[in-house]
Amino acid sequence: MKKHIVLLPGDGIGTEVTSAAKTVLAAVAEEFDHTFTFESKDIGGIAIDNHGTPLPQDTTEACKNADAVLLGAVGGPKWDNNPSHLRPEKGLLGIRKELNLFANLRPVRGFSNLLHASPLKREVVEDSDLLIVRELTGGLYFGTPSERRNNGQSVVDTLAYERSEIERIVRRAFEAAMVRNKHVTSVDKANVLESSKMWREVVEEIKQEYPEVVTEHMLVDAAAMKLITSPTQFDVIVTENMFGDILSDEASVLTGSLGMLPSASLNEKAFGLYEPVHGSAPDIAGQGKANPLATILSAAMMLRHSFSMDVEAQRIESAVKQALDLGFHTPDLDIQDGHEVNTEKMTEVVIDLLKTDTTTSSIMSCYV
Ligand SMILES: NC(=O)c1ccc[n+]([C@@H]2O[C@H](COP(=O)([O-])OP(=O)(O)OC[C@H]3O[C@@H](n4cnc5c(N)ncnc54)[C@H](O)[C@@H]3O)[C@@H](O)[C@H]2O)c1
Ligand SMILES: CC(C)[C@H](C(=O)O)[C@@H](O)C(=O)O
Numbered sequence: 001m002k003k004h005i006v007l008l009p010g011d012g013i014g015t016e017v018t019s020a021a022k023t024v025l026a027a028v029a030e031e032f033d034h035t036f037t038f039e040s041k042d043i044g045g046i047a048i049d050n051h052g053t054p055l056p057q058d059t060t061e062a063c064k065n066a067d068a069v070l071l072g073a074v075g076g077p078k079w080d081n082n083p084s085h086l087r088p089e090k091g092l093l094g095i096r097k098e099l100n101l102f103a104n105l106r107p108v109r110g111f112s113n114l115l116h117a118s119p120l121k122r123e124v125v126e127d128s129d130l131l132i133v134r135e136l137t138g139g140l141y142f143g144t145p146s147e148r149r150n151n152g153q154s155v156v157d158t159l160a161y162e163r164s165e166i167e168r169i170v171r172r173a174f175e176a177a178m179v180r181n182k183h184v185t186s187v188d189k190a191n192v193l194e195s196s197k198m199w200r201e202v203v204e205e206i207k208q209e210y211p212e213v214v215t216e217h218m219l220v221d222a223a224a225m226k227l228i229t230s231p232t233q234f235d236v237i238v239t240e241n242m243f244g245d246i247l248s249d250e251a252s253v254l255t256g257s258l259g260m261l262p263s264a265s266l267n268e269k270a271f272g273l274y275e276p277v278h279g280s281a282p283d284i285a286g287q288g289k290a291n292p293l294a295t296i297l298s299a300a301m302m303l304r305h306s307f308s309m310d311v312e313a314q315r316i317e318s319a320v321k322q323a324l325d326l327g328f329h330t331p332d333l334d335i336q337d338g339h340e341v342n343t344e345k346m347t348e349v350v351i352d353l354l355k356t357d358t359t360t361s362s363i364m365s366c367y368v
């Protein structure tokens with residue numbers, strides 16, 4: 001199969017982890033006799049430096065013409081004091097909006113060899129396997145007005161949702177629950193926010209279409225606590241943009257590192273931009289310390305969701321699991337008696353294992 005993939009490495013460790021995932025994708029292409037072509041484009045801080053804007057037109061066009069997009073991360077201290085339209089993060093928000101990527105799937109599942117890498121107790125983390133379905137193109141991130149007023153003495157951000165925007169993400173969550181464990185937890189702040197009240201109404205309506213699914217509502221503050229005290233009570237969590245952002249970083253603690261969490265940002269069809277949950281990690285950028293697994297697992301999600309290459313995706317996931325079982329890990333993961341390696345070596349190990357392994361059993365059923 002021929003597929004054209006646009007790479008958006010971005011800033012900081014974004015370039016390191018994207019390069020790692022590209023090598024893995026190239027190895028998969030070779031193993032399975034596919035032709036993957038790659039084209040790199042600027043986004044974020046590097047795009048501000050090279051083109052004067054965080055999202056050049058040329059980048060958007062290339063993404064629109066691609067079969068799928070793989071993004072690293074954007075941002076860094078160099079641009080922290082820029083005016084808001086020249087912030088690297090605007091490039092990321094811009095491409096999500098341009099491509100209508102309203103559904104962000106963030107699977108969270110511990111690998112057996114990483115159970116003690118989490119600061120949480122083993123019995124809490126064990127068997128946790130959840131999917132955060134985060135609304136990605138609405139809410140506070142995109143509300144207007146968003147501005148300073150009264151000579152900088154007051155400020156306004158706006159949380160707005162159309163009913164139709166809530167309906168499509170909630171439906172997506174129920175669809176995911178149907179192929180998982182048939183349980184949806186809708187997370188909101190309905191005791192305070194009007195938007196959350198509408199969110200609850202929509203969930204109540206849509207759940208009628210999925211009588212097999214157990215549905216519950218949970219306030220976001222309690223959900224934040226339960227996520228790390230009893231994570232096994234969750235299957236699919238559906239929530240608005242900002243809550244989903246915060247809860248997913250928190251959930252990464254279950255896996256031992258933020259560097260383990262992949263994601264898929266999808267439109268109504270099979271098209272997607274695949275991106276690790278983490279950022280550009282300026283504190284470790286350029287030192288070969290970045291964990292490439294979140295991006296490598298995001299590439300596996302790309303194969304499954306956008307290219308319907310289930311066997312190829314499983315081959316990557318299985319190689320990642322085996323690499324961890326053998327004790328290989330980057331410095332962010334605390335594995336007793338393991339082999340600490342750099343980004344490049346970790347990637348090589350995964351590639352070696354995917355070339356030798358032919359098991360096709362799904363080890364990551366949550367990656368739907
Ligand atoms: N998707 C994105 O592009 C994205 C996501 C989050 C943050 N950001 C941006 O990244 C910049 C830095 O933000 P931050 O420091 O708050 O968050 P971050 O996710 O970059 O880093 C948080 C911590 O996790 C560690 N970490 C993250 N990814 C890692 C990996 N793959 N391997 C090993 N360790 C890893 C970092 O070293 C750091 O200690 C900011 O400009 C922020 O806006 C971008
Ligand atoms: C960089 C930032 C805009 C982004 C977000 O908040 O969506 C990031 O934190 C993420 O989780 O993808």
Ligand SMILES: [Mg+2]
Pocket residue numbers: 245246249277
């Ligand atoms: Mg985030």
